[in-house]
Amino acid sequence: xxxxxxxxxxxxxxxxxxxxxxxxxxxxxxxxxxxxxxxxxxxxxxxxxxxxxxxxxxxxxxxxxxxxxxxxxxxxxxxxxxxxxxxxxxxxxxxxxxxxxxxxxxxxxxxxxxxxxxxxxxxxxxxxxxxxxxxxxxxxxxxxxxxxxxxxxxxxxxxxxxxxxxxxxxxxxxxxxxxxxxxxxxxxxxxxxxx
Amino acid sequence: xxxxxxxxxxxxxxxxxxxxxxxxxxxxxxxxxxxxxxxxxxxxxxxxxxxxxxxxxxxxxxxxxxxxxxxxxxxxxxxxxxxxxxxxxxxxxxxxxxxxxxxxxxxxxxxxxxxxxxxxxxxxxxxxxxxxxxxxxxxxxxxxxxxxxxxxxxxxxxxxxxxxxxxxxxxxxxxxxxxxxxxxxxxxxxxxxxxxxxxxxxxxxxxxxxxxxxxxxxxxxxxxxxxxxxxxxxxxxxxxxxxxxxxxxxxxxxxxxxxxxxxxxxxxxxxxxxxxxxxxxxxxxxxxxxxxxxxxxxxxxxxxxxxxxxxxxxxxxxxxxxxxxxxxxxxxxxxxxxxxxxxxxxxxxxxxxxxxxxxxxxxxxxxxxxxxxx
Numbered sequence: 347x348x349x350x351x352x353x354x355x356x357x358x359x360x361x362x363x364x365x366x367x368x369x370x371x372x373x374x375x376x377x378x379x380x381x382x383x384x385x386x387x388x389x390x391x392x393x394x395x396x397x398x399x400x401x402x403x404x405x406x407x408x409x410x411x412x413x414x415x416x417x418x419x420x421x422x423x424x425x426x427x428x429x430x431x432x433x434x435x436x437x438x439x440x441x442x443x444x445x446x447x448x449x450x451x452x453x454x455x456x457x458x459x460x461x462x463x464x465x466x467x468x469x470x471x472x473x474x475x476x477x478x479x480x481x482x483x484x485x486x487x488x489x490x491x492x493x494x495x496x497x498x499x500x501x502x503x504x505x506x507x508x509x510x511x512x513x514x515x516x517x518x519x520x521x522x523x524x525x526x527x528x529x530x531x532x533x534x535x536x537x538x539x540x541x
Numbered sequence: 542x543x544x545x546x547x548x549x550x551x552x553x554x555x556x557x558x559x560x561x562x563x564x565x566x567x568x569x570x571x572x573x574x575x576x577x578x579x580x581x582x583x584x585x586x587x588x589x590x591x592x593x594x595x596x597x598x599x600x601x602x603x604x605x606x607x608x609x610x611x612x613x614x615x616x617x618x619x620x621x622x623x624x625x626x627x628x629x630x631x632x633x634x635x636x637x638x639x640x641x642x643x644x645x646x647x648x649x650x651x652x653x654x655x656x657x658x659x660x661x662x663x664x665x666x667x668x669x670x671x672x673x674x675x676x677x678x679x680x681x682x683x684x685x686x687x688x689x690x691x692x693x694x695x696x697x698x699x700x701x702x703x704x705x706x707x708x709x710x711x712x713x714x715x716x717x718x719x720x721x722x723x724x725x726x727x728x729x730x731x732x733x734x735x736x737x738x739x740x741x742x743x744x745x746x747x748x749x750x751x752x753x754x755x756x757x758x759x760x761x762x763x764x765x766x767x768x769x770x771x772x773x774x775x776x777x778x779x780x781x782x783x784x785x786x787x788x789x790x791x792x793x794x795x796x797x798x799x800x801x802x803x804x805x806x807x808x809x810x811x812x813x814x815x816x817x818x819x820x821x822x823x824x825x826x827x828x829x830x831x832x833x834x835x836x837x838x839x840x841x842x843x844x845x846x847x848x849x850x851x852x853x854x855x856x857x858x859x860x861x862x863x864x865x866x867x868x869x870x871x872x873x874x875x876x877x878x879x880x881x882x883x884x885x886x887x888x889x890x891x892x893x894x895x896x897x898x899x900x901x902x903x904x905x906x907x908x909x910x911x912x913x914x915x
Contacts, residue, residue, distance in 0.1 A: 419561060421568055422590055422911055423615035423696055426659065430685075433678030448562070466560065466568060466589045473561055495608070498600065499593040520696055 403540065410454075411537035413442030414482065414530070417453035419473065421460025424487040424520040428459045431523030438523075443530045450476040455533060456510070457526075461489035461496055462503040474510045482513045482537065484529050491515045551577045558899070560589045566663060566903070567910030571887075575896060583891040583899075585884060591914040598874035603629055603703065603842055606874065610860070611697040613876055614912040617656035617854035619648045621876075622701035624851040627783065628860040628874070629703040631847035633840075641705035641832045642785045643823045647718075648691070648700065649784075649851075650816035650823075654725070655684045656854035657809045660907045661733060664806070667904035668746045676732050683721050690714060704834030715824055722817050729813055737806070747803040751890050751902035754800055761886040764879050765856025766812060767906060770805035772798035777852035791818040802905035809907070842866070855879040855907055876915055880908035 420428055431438045438444045447453040450473045462470055474483070485506050488494025493504035506512060513536060516529035559570040568589035574582040594613055598606045610625035611618040623645060630637060637645075662677030685695045690711050692700040700707050737743045753763070758771040768775055776794035778786040786792055795811035797804040844866030850859040856879025863872040883906055890902050 422592075423612060425567070426615060426696065429659075429662075429674075430678055430682065433682065434675055435679065435682045450561075461590065461592050463589060463591055465591065469560055469589070495612075496592050496597070499597055501591050501593040522695060 407538050407540050410480065411534040413445075414455040414533060414537065415445045415447050415453050416443055416484075417450050417456045417473065417477065418446035418448055419456055419458060419470075421458070421462065421466065422489065424459035424490070427520040427523055428457060428486065428526060431526045433523075436523035436527060438527060438530065441527065441530050441534065450474075451478060453477055454480070455482040455484060457484045457486050458490040458506045458510075458512075459486040459520075461494070462506050462509070463501050464503060465501075467503050467509050470506065471509050480537075482533055483510050484514045484516060484526075484533060485512045486516045486526060486529070487521055488517060488519045491517060494519060553581075556896075560586075566908065567913075569884075569908075569910055569913070571891075571899075571903075573891070573896070573899065578895050578897070580891045580894050580896060580899065583888045585887050587884070587910075588914055590910045592911075594915040595874060595876060598876075599870055599872065602869045603840075603871060606871065607701055608697065608699045610876075611699065612911060613878060613915055614656075614853060614855065614858070614880065614909045615696060616659050616909050617652045618696060618698055619652035619700065620656075620851055620853040620858055622698065623649055623784075624849055624853075624858045624860045624876075625862075625874075626701040626703055627849035627851065628847050628862040629842060631849050632845040632862060632864050633703060633842055635704040635834055635836065637705055638831045638834060639785075639828050640709075640830045641834075643827050644706050644710065644832060645701070646784055646786065646789070647820050647823050648688070648706075650820050651684050651687070651718075653854045654813050654816050655681050657813050658684075660809060660854075661737075661806075664904045664907075665737065665743075667900050668743055670736065670740065670743065673733060673736055676728070676736075680725055680728055683725075687714065687718060687721065690717075702833055703840065704836055705832050707833070709832045715827070718820070719824065722820060726814070726817050729810065733810065744803070746898075746901050747801065747806060747905070749801050749803075750898050751802045751894075751905055752800050753886065753890060757889060758800070758886065761889070762882045763856070763886055764882065765853065766795075766805055766808040767856065767883050767886075769794060769796045770808045771800040772796060777850055777857055781850060783849070783851065785823075789819055789822050791815070791822050802901055805905045805907075841869070842871070850877075853879055855909065855912070856883060876912075878912035878915060880910070880912040881915075884908050884913055 430436060432444050456474060456477060485491045489496055489502065490506045493502060496502040497504065503509065514529045514533045516525050518525050554575040556573040556575055557570065558573055560568040570586040570589065572584040572586060573580050594609055597609055601609060607622050607625050610621040613621050658677040658681045662674035665673030688698060689695050691714065692698045692707060753771050755771045755773050758768050758773065774794055774796045779792055779794055795808050795815055797807045842864040844864055846863040848859055848861045850857050857877060858879060859877035861875040865872040891899055894902065
């Protein structure tokens with residue numbers, strides 16, 4: 347199916363790579379080769395068209411969203427859950443975000459996992475500035491999102507968004523690995539939309 | 542310019558390690574003064590995770606404080622809760638039901654296993670092995686799943702109460718625990734010991750590295766597996782017994798005399814084996830009855846003070862609590878974090894060592910910065 351053959355209501359809509367390319371790619375056995383269902387047949391036939399029209403920006407955003415490498419920036423309790431989400435049970439590498447870089451210069455997304463204190467805040471800002479563009483920030487846990495249970499502490503920052511711009515907030519104390527995984531998925535959506 | 546032992550002249554180099562460094566296990570910063578490959582001085586800089594826990598204890602009620610005690614050593618939360626609840630019970634003179642004591646020991650030892658698993662995995666990463674980390678977290682997840690079934694949270698449990706624990710064991714929990722213990726016991730022998738003890742690189746990097754003599758360890762106030770790894774037989778579970786530990790026949794402190802990183806590794810693995818035996822004994826003798834003493838709807842802590850210690854995963858976890866008998870909050874709650882005291886010995890241990898050994902030595906200490914800075 348080429349672009350012209352697409353249904354009328356979807357004409358003029360930019361191609362969503364997730365839906366139009368990834369989902370329509372037939373996988374033998376899963377989509378059902380020789381299936382009597384016309385819908386899956388059509389999906390199989392879609393293999394023939396290997397011409398895709400898009401803008402460079404869309405393509406770049408799509409490519410960027412596939413593997414956001416996080417900065418291994420564990421601060422407190424949430425860091426342990428961040429480890430756990432990389433571990434085999436909650437394999438974060440399914441979403442391309444398992445390569446925790448120790449250097450900010452190799453990282454795309456900073457997962458602020460834990461309480462940020464006043465002493466740490468300047469270092470956090472410096473690490474953020476050392477990361478190359480484009481960069482994103484996930485505030486993991488209540489402490490990083492809003493101060494959390496240390497809301498009246500004299501030593502902690504009330505939310506990391508007072509220091510760096512935050513893209514995704516993951517609530518929880520600490521968030522379950524599933525929650526962090528969802529945060530990464532939401533970030534992927536945001537990146538592929540051009541955020 | 543400084544002169545090395547070989548008579549060569551090198552420039553003194555100051556190397557900042559941390560606070561963002563994968564091997565400092567948190568946000569510790571070390572200022573290392575180097576002469577070539579040798580560390581001539583090490584200054585640890587702490588406080589990057591100081592959250593004012595002890596002040597917050599004074600602002601929260603007794604029950605709310607339990608939740609904050611979780612946060613200090615966030616790898617072995619149950620043990621901190623035990624110390625905090627124990628301090629309250631010591632002031633209030635509360636009798637804990639027997640079943641609650643058994644449940645406490647079970648969850649304590651499970652928490653200890655979880656903490657040592659995290660240590661084993663990250664220490665593997667420190668010395669260059671990735672697989673143990675994945676295997677350790679696999680077993681830890683099972684422990685956390687059981688905790689979740691017990692109290693609804695994977696970490697930061699808020700499970701202890703003055704006079705017992707919050708919930709009784711759910712149905713089928715014990716059989717699940719026994720199945721896990723059987724598998725975990727095999728995993729220790731078959732997986733962890735083979736991949737680490739049978740690994741030449743691991744042995745080379747740990748044996749004889751970071752040797753800590755017993756007298757130095759005692760002088761610096763080191764406790765826990767580090768002290769027992771230096772050959773001092775001091776375990777609060779048997780030497781200053783609390784809860785039902787004196788009744789348990791399998792309780793025998795794990796001691797290794799060498800004092801190097803390898804001995805500490807052996808002690809921690811031995812403690813995991815010991816924990817399995819202790820849990821099994823507790824499960825076999827688990828009595829019935831209530832899990833929480835009746836304190837009435839509004840419990841007021843009487844006037845008094847106490848220091849209650851628990852053998853934590855890192856050493857002696859102590860809470861010194863003062864109650865003024867009037868307010869619903871503790872007047873003061875001082876926490877003795879074992880990691881803080883174990884960290885004192887770092888400058889002594891690193892002096893004169895090679896840079897390459899710094900990470901191997903630091904990792905073997907097993908400190909958690911949440912407990913150091915509090």
